[in-house]
Amino acid sequence: MDWLFRSDFDGITTAALWSIAAVLATTLILFAYTIALRVATILGQRRRARFIGIWRNVFANAMLSKDAAENCVLPRIGASDRTDLLEEWNHARSIVEGSAADNLIVLARRAGVPALALKRLNKRRIRPQILAVQTFGHLRDRERREIVRRLVDHDNTALSITAAVALVEIDADFAIPIIVPMIEKRRDWPKNRVSILLRMAGSERISEPMYRAIRSADDRNTTYLLQFAQLVDAEVLDALVNDLLRSSNDPGVLNAALKLVSGFSGVPRIAALTQHNAWFVRMQSAKVLGRIGQEEHLSLLEALLDDREWWVRYRAAQAITALPFLGPNHLRQMRDEQTDPYAADILQQAFAEVGLA
Amino acid sequence: MTLQDIVLSGQWVFLAYFVGINVGYLLQNVVAAFGIRRYLQTAEQYEAESVFSSLDIPISVVVPAFNESASIITSVKAMLQLEYPQYELIVVNDGSTDDTLEKLVEEFRMQAFPEAYRARVPCAEVRGIYKSTRQSNLRVVDKVNGGSKADASNAGINVARYPLVCVVDADSVLQPDALRRVVQPYLENPTTVAVGGTVRISNGCTVRQGFLEKVALPSNYLALVQVVEYLRAFLFGRMGWSPINGLLIISGAFGLFHKETLVEAGGYNPDAVGEDMELVLRLHRLMKAKRQPYRITFVPDPVCWTDAPTSLRDLKSQRVRWQHGLGQALALNKSLITNARGGAVSWVAIPFYLVFELFGPIVEVAGYLFIIICALMGWIAWPQAGIFLGLAIGLGILLSTSAIMLEELSFHMYPRFRQLALLYLIAIVENFGFRQLTAFWRLQGLIRWFRGGKHKWETLTRSANLADETKPAGPVN
Numbered sequence: 122m123d124w125l126f127r128s129d130f131d132g133i134t135t136a137a138l139w140s141i142a143a144v145l146a147t148t149l150i151l152f153a154y155t156i157a158l159r160v161a162t163i164l165g166q167r168r169r170a171r172f173i174g175i176w177r178n179v180f181a182n183a184m185l186s187k188d189a190a191e192n193c194v195l196p197r198i199g200a201s202d203r204t205d206l207l208e209e210w211n212h213a214r215s216i217v218e219g220s221a222a223d224n225l226i227v228l229a230r231r232a233g234v235p236a237l238a239l240k241r242l243n244k245r246r247i248r249p250q251i252l253a254v255q256t257f258g259h260l261r262d263r264e265r266r267e268i269v270r271r272l273v274d275h276d277n278t279a280l281s282i283t284a285a286v287a288l289v290e291i292d293a294d295f296a297i298p299i300i301v302p303m304i305e306k307r308r309d310w311p312k313n314r315v316s317i318l319l320r321m322a323g324s325e326r327i328s329e330p331m332y333r334a335i336r337s338a339d340d341r342n343t344t345y346l347l348q349f350a351q352l353v354d355a356e357v358l359d360a361l362v363n364d365l366l367r368s369s370n371d372p373g374v375l376n377a378a379l380k381l382v383s384g385f386s387g388v389p390r391i392a393a394l395t396q397h398n399a400w401f402v403r404m405q406s407a408k409v410l411g412r413i414g415q416e417e418h419l420s421l422l423e424a425l426l427d428d429r430e431w432w433v434r435y436r437a438a439q440a441i442t443a444l445p446f447l448g449p450n451h452l453r454q455m456r457d458e459q460t461d462p463y464a465a466d467i468l469q470q471a472f473a474e475v476g477l478a
Numbered sequence: 479m480t481l482q483d484i485v486l487s488g489q490w491v492f493l494a495y496f497v498g499i500n501v502g503y504l505l506q507n508v509v510a511a512f513g514i515r516r517y518l519q520t521a522e523q524y525e526a527e528s529v530f531s532s533l534d535i536p537i538s539v540v541v542p543a544f545n546e547s548a549s550i551i552t553s554v555k556a557m558l559q560l561e562y563p564q565y566e567l568i569v570v571n572d573g574s575t576d577d578t579l580e581k582l583v584e585e586f587r588m589q590a591f592p593e594a595y596r597a598r599v600p601c602a603e604v605r606g607i608y609k610s611t612r613q614s615n616l617r618v619v620d621k622v623n624g625g626s627k628a629d630a631s632n633a634g635i636n637v638a639r640y641p642l643v644c645v646v647d648a649d650s651v652l653q654p655d656a657l658r659r660v661v662q663p664y665l666e667n668p669t670t671v672a673v674g675g676t677v678r679i680s681n682g683c684t685v686r687q688g689f690l691e692k693v694a695l696p697s698n699y700l701a702l703v704q705v706v707e708y709l710r711a712f713l714f715g716r717m718g719w720s721p722i723n724g725l726l727i728i729s730g731a732f733g734l735f736h737k738e739t740l741v742e743a744g745g746y747n748p749d750a751v752g753e754d755m756e757l758v759l760r761l762h763r764l765m766k767a768k769r770q771p772y773r774i775t776f777v778p779d780p781v782c783w784t785d786a787p788t789s790l791r792d793l794k795s796q797r798v799r800w801q802h803g804l805g806q807a808l809a810l811n812k813s814l815i816t817n818a819r820g821g822a823v824s825w826v827a828i829p830f831y832l833v834f835e836l837f838g839p840i841v842e843v844a845g846y847l848f849i850i851i852c853a854l855m856g857w858i859a860w861p862q863a864g865i866f867l868g869l870a871i872g873l874g875i876l877l878s879t880s881a882i883m884l885e886e887l888s889f890h891m892y893p894r895f896r897q898l899a900l901l902y903l904i905a906i907v908e909n910f911g912f913r914q915l916t917a918f919w920r921l922q923g924l925i926r927w928f929r930g931g932k933h934k935w936e937t938l939t940r941s942a943n944l945a946d947e948t949k950p951a952g953p954v955n
Contacts, residue, residue, distance in 0.1 A: 133493065134862045137869050144872040148879050152902070155883045159898060162890060248519050278666070279519070311665050313534060431596045466594040473592050 172205045180213040183228040190224035195232055203237050207252050210234055214259040226260055235260060242268065251283050258287025266291050273300065278309040285310070286318050293322045301330040304349065305342040312348060319352045328354040332361055340371040347377035355383065363387045372399035379405035385413050395421045400430040407433060411440025419444065423455070426464035434463060438471035449477055485857065488848055495841045496866075499834045500873045506718025507880050513721045514713070514778050514888050521662075521779075535642050535664055536564040537657055537734070540634030542627050543569055543648040547576040551585050553648050556688020558613055562657040566615040568637055569648075572630035573602075573623025582618050586610040591617070593637065599745025601632035627730065628746035628753035635745050638737055647731045649785060651680050651690050656781035660734045663775045670773045671739040671761055674728030675781035676712040678891065679705045683783060690783055693891045695900055700793055703908045704786040706901055709881040713778060713888070720776035724827035726762075728774070730754035732782035739764070739772075750810065751927075752803020759811035762823050766814070780889055794919050801923025804836055809927075839920035846914060871909045878905030 175196050183190035198206055210232075214225050229235070238256035241249035254272055257265040269291060272284035285303075288296040304315055319327050331353050335346045343365070350358055358381060365378040366387050375394060379402070382391065392414075394406040407425050410418045422444075425437035442452065452472065459465040539557060543550055550569070557567050571579045582588055588608035595604055602624035610616040621633050631645050642664065644657065653659070656675065663670045682696030696702050719725045730753065743757070743764045750756035758774060765772040787793040808815075808831065815832070817824045852858045882901050885891065892898060 134865055137865045141865065141869050141872055144869065144876050148872065148876045151876070151879045151883045155879070155886045155898070158883075158886045159890075159895065162886075246519075308668075309666065311662075313665065431594070435594070463594070466592075469592045470594045 168201060169205055172202050173209060176209055183224045184217055184221040187224050190227040207237055207256055211255050211259055229260060235262060247277050247280055251280050254284045254287045258290035261291050263291060282310045282314045289318055289322050293326055297322050297326045297330055301334050305338055305346055316349060319349055324352060324354045327352060328357040332357050335361060340374050344373040344377045350381055359384045366390045372402050375402045376405050379409055382409045388413060392418055392421055395425060400433055404433045404436045407437040407440050411443040414444060416446055426467060427461040434467040438467040442471045442475055492845045502830055502834060503877055507714045509721055510714035510717035511884060513717050514884055517778055518888055534563050535661060536640035537642045537644050538638035538640040539565055539567050539644045539646055540631055541569045541646050541648050542572055542630030543578055544572040545574045545576045545578060546648045547578045547581055549649055550578050551581055552688045560657050561655045565657060566639060568617050568619060568634045570619045570630040570634045572621060579620055586616055587612045588618055598636050598741045599632040601629045604633055624748055626748050628750060629748040632745040635740060641737055642734055643737045643740060644734045650731050651685055651783040653781050654689060659777055659779045659781055667773050669771045670775060671736045672728055672774045673734045674776045675732055676778055677729045677731050677782045677784055678780045679708055679786045680783035681786050695897050698788040701786045701788050702904050703912050706878050706904045709885050710877060713881050713884040716776045717778050719827055722822040723773060724822040725774050725776055726758055726827050726831060727755040728758050731784045750806060751799055752807050755803060756807035756810055759807050759814060763811050763814050766817055766820055778888060780891060797916055797919040798923040798926060801920040802927045805924060805927030808836060839917050839924055842917040843921045874909045875905050
């Protein structure tokens with residue numbers, strides 16, 4: 122009677138037997154691979170600890186003295202130490218500037234770092250290529266400028282943004298006119314890295330290209346690019362913000378531009394924006410008026426206290442509290458006179474935040 | 479139809495289920511392995527130059543707490559030391575009957591604050607909001623007990639001020655750089671609406687000042703099995719679904735959400751048993767209905783450590799609740815199942831969860847009973863049955879081995895050979911007893927869902943490694 126798993130099952134049983142063999146083999150391979158990984162990790166950590174112990178001293182001496190960088194006896198670099206050397210050198214180079222950086226570059230050239238980086242650039246894997254590009258940047262290697270320039274266009278985000286940063290390090294005057302127009306297209310570039318790159322280049326280099334890029338972009342791209350506009354020169358920024366506040370009616374652009382207002386020149390337009398349809402534009406304009414508003418704007422801010430959006434009410438209340446010409450008694454009187462409970466509540470909160478309640 | 483016909487048909491059903499679930503898991507494994515490899519390649523590079531900039535998105539961390547008096551101060555102190563440039567911490571005291579609120583008020587010098595509260599997502603009445611005079615980024619919301627973590631989380635969402643909201647369990651131990659890691663998908667892709675991270679088991683680890691000091695394995699067998707289970711669940715369970723935007727669950731212990739999308743979706747459902755999964759399904763539903771591109775994604779980094787149940791009673795309660803929650807969450811969002819434009823969620827992930835995760839326990843338990851009955855009746859051809867049994871166990875071991883390999887490849891949190899050996903031992907042993915037991919419990923959860931049960935705050939017996947800061951909860955090595 123033992124027919125379960127028997128009738129019509131012979132083929133399947135055979136397949137199951139083969140599957141067991143395959144599963145067993147795969148499990149053993151994975152097991153062996155895991156053990157090998159573990160052994161390699163432990164050996165690698167030990168070797169790296171030895172390497173770091175020796176080379177950190179070499180780097181430290183080179184940073185302090187040009188003579189040491191040029192003449193010190195270099196420790197032997199084994200084949201397995203090469204990636205560690207590149208990583209450690211890049212790490213050391215990324216935390217120093219000025220003469221210490223120059224000395225490290227001298228030391229790197231003596232140690233054959235450029236050749237090691239070049240070899241990694243020809244690998245298929247992305248990680249060695251990133252390390253190579255980073256090295257060229259830190260070496261300020263003008264000979265590799267064109268190679269790095271080409272990699273800025275690479276599809277891989279990490280490689281492409283690393284190349285962009287490296288290009289700025291190698292030749293910022295050459296890099297910025299190329300990179301700034303790319304920012305709106307390369308939305309995959311992490312914004313914090315773009316910000317670092319622009320800061321590295323300096324406001325004097327980026328102001329003009331950024332102004333042009335923003336003024337020629339459509340509304341969507343303008344909003345995106347304005348996130349980086351705080352890095353441009355203050356005068357250029359002021360002109361840019363005023364242009365945008367005057368010429369644009371796109372809520373996204375207005376919102377982004379209002380966040381950058383620093384001067385007083387656009388106050389009438391900002392006051393008018395407290396009536397805008399988009400709540401976040403009303404909110405931003407209230408916030409700005411809290412910083413640069415005058416007595417004539419108080420009624421506009423007061424009108425926002427019963428806005429249907431909480432954030433508008435909140436920013437308006439904070440703005441009123443921040444106005445320099447209103448004393449505590451005036452503020453309390455204003456709160457007590459509010460007929461709208463939302464307005465009274467939000468003023469109460471804003472007062473409590475500054476210890477006025 | 480004869481008895482023999484019924485039994486023979488049954489064996490084909492079990493075989494089809496067996497092949498389906500294992501092929502599914504193996505495919506997830508392959509996708510996860512590539513996903514983790516790609517993730518590590520870029521993450522490591524970014525890490526080398528990671529600096530905070532003004533473009534990092536501010537985060538509101540919401541910590542729902544109910545009777546957490548023993549650990550709340552340590553937890554809050556640790557969460558106030560997270561490495562992130564701009565975040566606020568909102569502790570929601572959900573009508574605790576112990577002195578959770580009093581301890582917070584005393585330790586952080588909290589003062590009642592007249593905040594203009596707005597209820598954007600539903601929750602029980604808020605009694606008051608307190609602001610710390612010592613920590614400017616700490617507030618406490620005191621509310622009437624709403625009976626669930628979801629209700630408390632919603633109160634936190636209502637007072638959150640920043641664009642991203644991170645909901646964290648009060649007894650979770652966070653990695654200091656957890657926020658920096660989970661925010662990355664938002665920086666890389668602005669259409670991201672939710673991100674989950676890997677949750678690990680903290681039993682056996684040494685926790686000091688609310689931070690993980692030393693990673694070790696627990697001595698308790700049940701906790702040890704859950705270590706391997708969590709490796710499987712997160713390293714290939716979640717990582718396997720994320721690349722196809724088919725992630726259906728973000729652990730309630732740690733999740734980061736785009737606040738406005740969360741509010742638009744209605745926040746957490748206070749009536750849901752598995753509120754974390756129900757929310758993610760609702761987010762999928764909302765975004766599909768809006769026909770907007772979106773990402774619900776997962777970072778494999780271990781960002782959060784949580785205490786696993788160590789007694790059979792607590793473990794059973796947890797598994798029954800999870801299964802109940804799964805059934806309820808899928809039922810509440812059933813329109814996703816029939817959404818022709820639902821993409822990978824509707825066409826792949828939900829069918830897989832329905833067949834293998836939700837109704838799987840029926841097939842599994844029926845299979846065990848089937849074998850027992852057939853064995854008693856003398857109907858089994860033992861050599862052939864042994865082959866299938868061996869294959870089932872072998873595949874179970876293979877999946878665990880693969881998860882351990884992914885862990886070694888990526889984060890190698892268990893650095894000692896003895897720990898590795900123990901994990902492999904568990905990968906084998908868990909197939910005998912533990913799996914069968916959890917299948918029975920999951921079936922009970924399914925039955926509870928059919929009957930419609932009610933859910934309350936879960937109170938597990940904790941190993942109290944947060945309260946007792948220096949004493950490790952019994953590491954084995």
